[in-house]
Amino acid sequence: MANDDVNFSTRKGEIHAICGENGAGKSTLMKQLYGVEQPNEGRIIIKGQEVKLTSPQVAIANGIGMVFQHFMLVPSLSVAENITLGIEPTTGLKFDTKKAAEITKSVSDKYGFDIDPAARIRDLTVGVKQKVEILKALVRGAEILILDEPTAVLTPQETSELFVQLRALREAGHTIIFISHKLGEVKSLCDRVTVIRRGHTVGTYNVKDVSESDISRLMVGVNVESKVPKGKANPGPAYLVAKDLELFDLNGKRVVNDISFTVRSGEIVGIAGVEGNGQEPLVNAITGFSGGGSGTLSMGGFDIRSMSIHELREKGLAYIPEDRMSTGASGTLSICENMIADKVDWKRYNKGLLLNQPVIKEDTDKWIKDYDVLCDGGNQKVGMLSGGNIQKVLVARELTGLAKLIVCDQPTRGIDVGATDSIRRRLVNMRDSGSAILLISADLGEILNLSDRLIVLFEGEIVAYFPDVSKVTEEELGYYMLGVKRMSAGQIEGAYSVQ
Incomplete structure (x- = not known):
């Protein structure tokens, strides 16, 4: 059983980390919150109301957006075209390029994302593509944003920039669910962390009250060293x-x-x-x-x-x-x-x-x-x-x-x-x-x-x-x-x- 009596709650205006071993049930839980899968038992409650998230479209309608580790962008299209894909503004029967650009610039300016609406996705860096994915969710009204390993392919500078923007989203009242195996980032960014092990909730903790070693021990049940001990190499030809x-x-x-x-x-x-x-x-x-x-x-x-x-x-x-x-x-x-x-x-x-x-x-x-x-x-x-x-x-x-x-x-x-x-x-x-x-x-x-x-x-x-x-x-x-x-x-x- 991927999830067995898992309990998880997050507050408005917080960045909440989800940590756990591979196979612990993190992905299954997130898929249920985004409507990709449905639970066999239990309830999902948003703003005090029980909801049935039967599809991603229903999740989006309930204010939940998700940015997957592998981006869902069309390389040949522009930023504006990607952001409005599925909700395209039209003039008569034609796609309204100007309106799409205005929508993109408006949401980009609102959240401090400096992105050119006319730029082609294929020409962007990985860090900017990440921002486009986040803006796609925000344009669709996401108040709860699920990020799956968002820094896996970013440089330290890009990661720092992303964290500034995520903190700004938190200050604006958005809730961010942050899935990561990088415990240093969890400590740096997040307010609380929920640990899942073997399909069960181990507990939810204030990040300031637990160390990286504490989190890793909760995840796997044993102490794990942050660095692998390694002697000097003795290379041959x-x-x-x-x-x-x-x-x-x-x-x-x-x-x-x-x-x-x-x-x-x-x-x-x-x-x-x-x-x-x-x-x-x-x-x-x-x-x-x-x-x-x-x-x-x-x-x-x-x-x-x-x-x-x-x-x-x-x-x-x-x-x-x-x-x-x-x-x-x-x-x-x-x-x-x-x-x-x-x-x-x-x-x-x-x-x-x-x-x-x-x-x-x-x-x-x-x-x-x-x-x-x-x-x-x-x-x-x-x-x-x-x-x-x-x-x-x-x-x-x-x-x-x-x-x-x-x-x-x-x-x-x-x-x-x-x-x-x-x-x-x-x-x-x-x-x-x-x-x-x-x-x-x-x-x-x-x-x-x-x-x-x-x-x-x-x-x-x-x-x-x-x-x-x-x-x-x-x-x-x-x-x-x-x-x-x-x-x-x-x-x-x-x-x-x-x-």
């Missing part, structure tokens, strides 16, 4: 080598511009950058999802530009993708089938013409326990799990193989503090066992904690390189990510280190 690499999108636009870097065995190299600055095409090139371009890309001394994904796997590639469902796991297959998808040709799992099912079950049961996957057993369909538990399944699959190079793209996004701690510790252990690890993450705390060396991408170029990550602050990193600061070519050339 370069295992992944990118030299003078240029990549192009389907329209022929250059998206990675003449970058050179290496990842050595026994080290973690982090890549920081606002999403959309070359990380995706770079990862796709390394993992065999796209080809083309120019320059050198090799793994273990082998040119990988023309290798198939199967050949890359045989050379020791493991890949934790950003999109856990599109490229990470198959929702229609069982946990067991997903766990061994990269191992089906292992001798351990083959018994003549058939797979050795008892051995596969034995290993899968062990991995489910080791990675704390909340499920009904190895035969359960992956699509029935929460997002965080799906992530645990694919991380378990990738880290239990024969990985020599691990490409981790947002490995802990949307994961609770307990699972995050476990995954980060395992990555450090893999590093210490000699694996080369490339870490791409929007979580700057994660990047700074785990990385031995760090590069920053902006508009497809390396704009900063830090050989000693211990001396870097999140604020400084943010300036390079936004393109405000840039290092010289001489400072950056250290990213290409073959020794």
Whole structure:
């Protein structure tokens, strides 16, 4: 049962955090408040009146808006067109562009959001897209605003700006429900926090009365360290080598511009950058999802530009993708089938013409326990799990193989503090066992904690390189990510280190 006798209430004019492990029931509760799902029992009361939220449209009519982690915007349309989508002003039978712009500017000015109504969504930064989503909800009369992991892809500067605007909304009388695994942000922004564990409400607390450690302990039932203990790396030779690499999108636009870097065995190299600055095409090139371009890309001394994904796997590639469902796991297959998808040709799992099912079950049961996957057993369909538990399944699959190079793209996004701690510790252990690890993450705390060396991408170029990550602050990193600061070519050339 996703929610079992959950009690939750929020006040007018407060920012209220919802915290809990993956699979704790947060998403189910929010879907019920936004009308996506209906409760089997219990009541939902707004302003003293019991309501039946049978759809998002009914929720919106009752003053509830929701901004999802993955934006629901049309890239080719303007800000004004997106904001008025579904409530379009018209002149006769035509869309009234001028009126849409006036509506957008009016609500933008009212809440202090400086956004150009005529700008195309595809040309906006992630932070501005976030604001457009919030304005969409406000235009529709949202008094209660549900934000699902709103800072997951923002720089520190963008996060600070968002918090200023959220506090202004609170002062204007709006209620904000803030779902986040970043407990520092909960402490900084929120008035109260409700903790949910295993489908039950643990309690509601004034944020000023609880520490981050208190919240994490309430979430998972044990103490969790905020930083993963990590000794000094002892790197070997370069295992992944990118030299003078240029990549192009389907329209022929250059998206990675003449970058050179290496990842050595026994080290973690982090890549920081606002999403959309070359990380995706770079990862796709390394993992065999796209080809083309120019320059050198090799793994273990082998040119990988023309290798198939199967050949890359045989050379020791493991890949934790950003999109856990599109490229990470198959929702229609069982946990067991997903766990061994990269191992089906292992001798351990083959018994003549058939797979050795008892051995596969034995290993899968062990991995489910080791990675704390909340499920009904190895035969359960992956699509029935929460997002965080799906992530645990694919991380378990990738880290239990024969990985020599691990490409981790947002490995802990949307994961609770307990699972995050476990995954980060395992990555450090893999590093210490000699694996080369490339870490791409929007979580700057994660990047700074785990990385031995760090590069920053902006508009497809390396704009900063830090050989000693211990001396870097999140604020400084943010300036390079936004393109405000840039290092010289001489400072950056250290990213290409073959020794």
